[in-house]
Structure formats: structure tokens, C-alpha cells
Amino acid sequence: MFFNRRGSKKYAYITARVRAMKSKLIQREVFPKMMNMDLAEITRFIGESEYKQDVDELAQKYSGIDLVEHALNQNLARTYRKLLRISKDEPHYLITEYLRYWDIWNIKTILRGKYYGATLEEIQEAVVAAGQLGYRQLISIAGMESIDDIKVALENTPYHSAISDYQGGMLSTVENNLDKLYYSRILSSMGKSKGEKLSLKFIKTEIDLKNLKTLFRTKKADLPRDEIMELLISGGAELKDGDLRRLVSLSWPDFIKSMEDYSYWSALSEVISEDMPSLMDVEAELDKYAMKYSSKVSHYYPLSILPIFDYIVRKNNEINNLRTIARGKESALSDDIIKKHLVM
Amino acid sequence: MVDINLAEASVEQILANQRGLIAIGAGLAVGLSGIASALAEKDIGAAAVGAMAEREELFGKGLIMTVIPETIVIFGLVVAILLWFVA
Numbered sequence: 510m511f512f513n514r515r516g517s518k519k520y521a522y523i524t525a526r527v528r529a530m531k532s533k534l535i536q537r538e539v540f541p542k543m544m545n546m547d548l549a550e551i552t553r554f555i556g557e558s559e560y561k562q563d564v565d566e567l568a569q570k571y572s573g574i575d576l577v578e579h580a581l582n583q584n585l586a587r588t589y590r591k592l593l594r595i596s597k598d599e600p601h602y603l604i605t606e607y608l609r610y611w612d613i614w615n616i617k618t619i620l621r622g623k624y625y626g627a628t629l630e631e632i633q634e635a636v637v638a639a640g641q642l643g644y645r646q647l648i649s650i651a652g653m654e655s656i657d658d659i660k661v662a663l664e665n666t667p668y669h670s671a672i673s674d675y676q677g678g679m680l681s682t683v684e685n686n687l688d689k690l691y692y693s694r695i696l697s698s699m700g701k702s703k704g705e706k707l708s709l710k711f712i713k714t715e716i717d718l719k720n721l722k723t724l725f726r727t728k729k730a731d732l733p734r735d736e737i738m739e740l741l742i743s744g745g746a747e748l749k750d751g752d753l754r755r756l757v758s759l760s761w762p763d764f765i766k767s768m769e770d771y772s773y774w775s776a777l778s779e780v781i782s783e784d785m786p787s788l789m790d791v792e793a794e795l796d797k798y799a800m801k802y803s804s805k806v807s808h809y810y811p812l813s814i815l816p817i818f819d820y821i822v823r824k825n826n827e828i829n830n831l832r833t834i835a836r837g838k839e840s841a842l843s844d845d846i847i848k849k850h851l852v853m
Numbered sequence: 854m855v856d857i858n859l860a861e862a863s864v865e866q867i868l869a870n871q872r873g874l875i876a877i878g879a880g881l882a883v884g885l886s887g888i889a890s891a892l893a894e895k896d897i898g899a900a901a902v903g904a905m906a907e908r909e910e911l912f913g914k915g916l917i918m919t920v921i922p923e924t925i926v927i928f929g930l931v932v933a934i935l936l937w938f939v940a
Contacts, residue, residue: 521896526903529911595906812896 520812523596527820530588533559534827537853543834544844551835552577560584575634577835581828582637586611588824589639592817603708603814605641606698607821609667612640613687616668619651619659620680642666667694685740692716692742708814711806713746718795720748721773724756725788728764747771773798789849796852800826826852879933886929893922 535558543551555577556564563580571579589611592604615636622632632651638644650662656677663669671686692712699709720741727737737757743750748771759767762783768774776798780790800822807819830851837847862870901915 522899522903524903525900526907529904529907533907595903 519598519600520814523600524812524816526595527592527817531816531820531823534823535831540830540834540851540853541848543831544847546838548573548577548835548838551831551838555580555831563587574835574839578634578832581832582634585824585828586637586639586644589821592821596817600814600817603698604817604821606695607818608640609691609694610640611637612642612666612668613691615640615642615647616663616672616687617680617684619647620656620672620675620683622651623656623659624677624680681740688719689742692744696744703810703813705813707806707810708818710746711803711815711818713744714802715799716742717745717748717773718799720745720753722792722795724753724764725791728757728759728761729788731761734758747773793849793852796826800852875936879936882929882932882936883926884929886926886932890922890925893925894919897922 543554546554552564552573556568560580563584564576567576567579567583589608593601593608596604615638618635619632621627622635629648629652633648636644636647636651638647642650646662650659653659653662656675660669660672660675663672668687668690671690672683675683695712696709699705699712723740724737727740734757738754741753741757743753745753748756756764756767765781765783768777768781773795776794777791780794785791803815803819803822807816809815830853833850834847837850898919901911901919904911905915
């Protein structure tokens with residue numbers, strides 16, 4: 510028992526450290542205060558907090574919203590790389606797999622950028638080097654002209670199989686392949702211990718929420734059945750393959766009604782209706798649900814990977830909130846609209 | 854091991870034998886409780902160092918938490934002393 514290979518001994522250090530890091534995140538009551546600041550004040554505010562190093566480093570190169578954007582991205586990448594640095598063995602492996610999300614994100618960003626003819630600077634702005642692909646590697650990939658060069662550059666990575674068939678043109682298939690690759694890898698990386706079973710449920714819930722978002726978007730846009738099925742990821746916790754097939758074939762009003770059968774209804778019941786004009790509220794509620802869920806499960810099994818996943822989710826959410834406020838202020842949006850986009 | 858035939862042993866030999874057994878008991882009391890507190894402190898110490906790496910002000914709390922399982926070995930020590938001087 511004491512010498513169990515998958516015991517708690519590997520998690521005591523990292524979870525305590527991650528909890529201390531979590532206590533340094535921006536508190537939720539600070540965000541409304543930031544709504545009263547203008548962009549320069551926001552920059553100064555984050556420059557005096559955990560983002561000091563990033564803002565100081567980038568202040569010579571960028572200014573205004575670009576500075577905030579780059580500082581946030583760099584900080585996110587730095588924080589996640591730190592998690593990899595301070596962990597080893599099993600937690601390290603699981604964090605690596607979980608953070609592959611950002612590799613997928615970057616590859617998608619670069620391919621999208623290429624498809625729409627974005628400049629290198631624009632792609633650079635959206636790249637977050639938090640996964641296994643480093644910043645320099647990503648920038649060099651982003652600088653490549655042809656899709657074939659990009660494929661060659663990714664040849665020795667696990668992502669090659671997902672993009673090997675891509676010939677340019679519409680991105681939905683390749684983005685799908687990448688998502689499916691990511692989730693199949695992470696699902697297969699989990700073992701059988703009690704903590705890992707809970708982690709598995711966490712990942713499966715994440716898949717459910719992702720599928721729900723896809724379902725809401727595609728059902729609202731009234732896409733054909735087969736196209737929707739292709740976009741969905743199997744392996745969810747509540748929405749199994751059978752449920753997905755059933756939901757896809759329902760009409761929009763029936764689809765909304767059938768949501769009542771799932772536990773996600775508690776999160777959605779307030780904002781969901783047949784004639785809702787936009788899905789903004791639904792997606793915000795789903796994001797909130799994901800955050801609440803991750804913090805709830807992180808207390809069920811404190812010496813496991815779950816508190817670390819919870820931190821990863823929260824840090825990403827903090828960055829998204831800061832970006833929303835900064836971008837909103839820059840485009841002179843009203844406070845109400847910005848507030849609706851914040852996930853707290 | 855010295856083989857003692859109790860029927861033939863003198864009273865001094867039997868008393869010495871019993872003191873030896875008490876010494877073994879006292880040693881086990883300290884030794885095993887020492888291992889137990891080490892197992893308990895291992896995780897707490899690792900966690901305390903982790904928390905301290907991020908927030909130095911947690912040093913005091915971390916130190917106190919780390920030495921709490923030390924009570925186990927103190928109980929062991931008390932039992933050993935009782936065995937040695939009282940029994």
C-alpha cells in the first residue's frame with residue numbers, strides 16, 4: 510500500500526504547489542473593478558500582478574491592446590510550461606497529454622491563418638506555445654508558405670496522422686481529426702486507479718460539453734444529420750454514441766426539450782428556449798458549468814491530477830476574461846455586453 | 854544466539870534474559886513508530902515544500918504541519934522509556 514506505484518506520493522508536492530499557484534489567480538471580485546478601467550489602466554494593473562514579467566518584457570515591442578494580448582498569451586504559455594517543469598513521472602505525463610490541446614489549437618490557428626491569408630504577425634498574435642511545440646518551432650511553421658511544408662514540419666509529431674490528408678481548402682475535416690486525435694490520446698492515457706477514474710470522468714464531461722456546444726450550433730444552423738455526426742466526438746460521460754445519434758436526428762424544438770433528460774439541464778434551464786436569438790448565453794453557461802465541475806471534482810480526490818486540471822482550466826479562464834475585458838474596452842463595448850462574456 | 858536451558862539457568866541468567874527482551878521491545882517501540890512518522894511526514898513535507906516554493910510566507914505553517922506526525926515517534930519514545938525504567 511505504501512509503496513504503490515500509482516500512490517499519492519507523486520502528487521503531494523505538485524498539488525500543494527498548484528494550489529498555492531491557484532491562490533495567486535485574480536479573484537472574481539476584481540473583474541467588475543477592472544470594467545471601470547480604461548485600457549492603459551488595465552495594462553498597468555496586470556503589469557503590477559503576476560503578469561509583470563511578461564508586460565515588462567514585451568512593453569518595448571508592443572503597445573496598447575497588442576501588448577495585453579501578447580503578454581496574456583506569453584504568460585499562459587509560461588505558466589503551463591512551469592507545470593511541466595515542476596512535475597515528473599505520472600503527473601508530468603498526464604499534464605503533457607492534457608496540454609496537447611494547445612498544440613492542436615496552434616496547428617488549427619496556423620492552418621486557419623494560411624487559409625484566410627493572414628499575415629505572419631497576425632498568426633503570431635494568436636499562437637500560444639503552451640504545448641509540446643515550442644514558440645520558435647511554431648513561428649517557423651507559421652512562416653511556411655505551402656501546406657506540404659507544414660506537413661513535413663509536423664512529420665515527427667503525433668499530429669501528422671490527423672493532417673496528412675489535408676490538401677488545402679475547407680478546414681472542418683482536419684480540425685475534427687485533430688480534436689478526435691487529442692481526445693482519443695488523453696482517454697487512452699488514463700489508468701485504472703481511483704483518482705484516474707475520476708480524471709477520466711472529468712475528461713469525458715469535457716467531451717460532453719464540447720459536443721453540446723457543437724450540437725447547439727449545428728442544430729440551430731440546421732445542418733444535415735451526417736455532417737453533424739462527423740463533428741461530434743465519441744467517448745462522452747452522459748452523451749454516449751446512442752444519445753448523440755438520437756439528439757442529432759431530432760428537430761430543434763424536440764432537441765431543446767430532450768436536453769431535460771441530462772444533468773446539464775440544471776445549468777442550461779435558465780437560458781435555453783426555442784426562440785433564443787443567440788447561443789452566447791448557452792455557451793457562457795456551459796463554460797461556467799465546466800469550471801464549477803472542475804473545482805468540485807478537484808476536492809473529491811485531492812491527491813490526484815484533478816486539482817492540476819482544475820488550475821489549468823481556471824488559468825485559461827482568467828486569461829480569457831482579461832482578454833475579453835481588454836478587447837471590449839478597446840472596442841468601446843458597453844459594460845453589460847462585456848459582463849455577459851465573462852465566465853466567473 | 855546463546856542457547857539457554859531455563860531449567861538449568863541461574864536466577865541472574867533469567868533476569869538478564871528478561872532485560873534483554875525489554876530492550877528489544879523498547880527498540881521496536883521507537884523504531885517502528887519512527888518509520889510510521891517518516892511515512893506520514895514524507896507527503897506532508899513534499900507538499901509543504903511545494904507550497905513554500907510558490908509562497909514563502911507559508912514557511913511557518915508548513916513547518917508546523919510537517920512536524921505534527923512527530924508526535925507518533927514521541928509516543929513510541931514514551932513507551933520505550935516506560936519499558937526501560939518502569940517494567
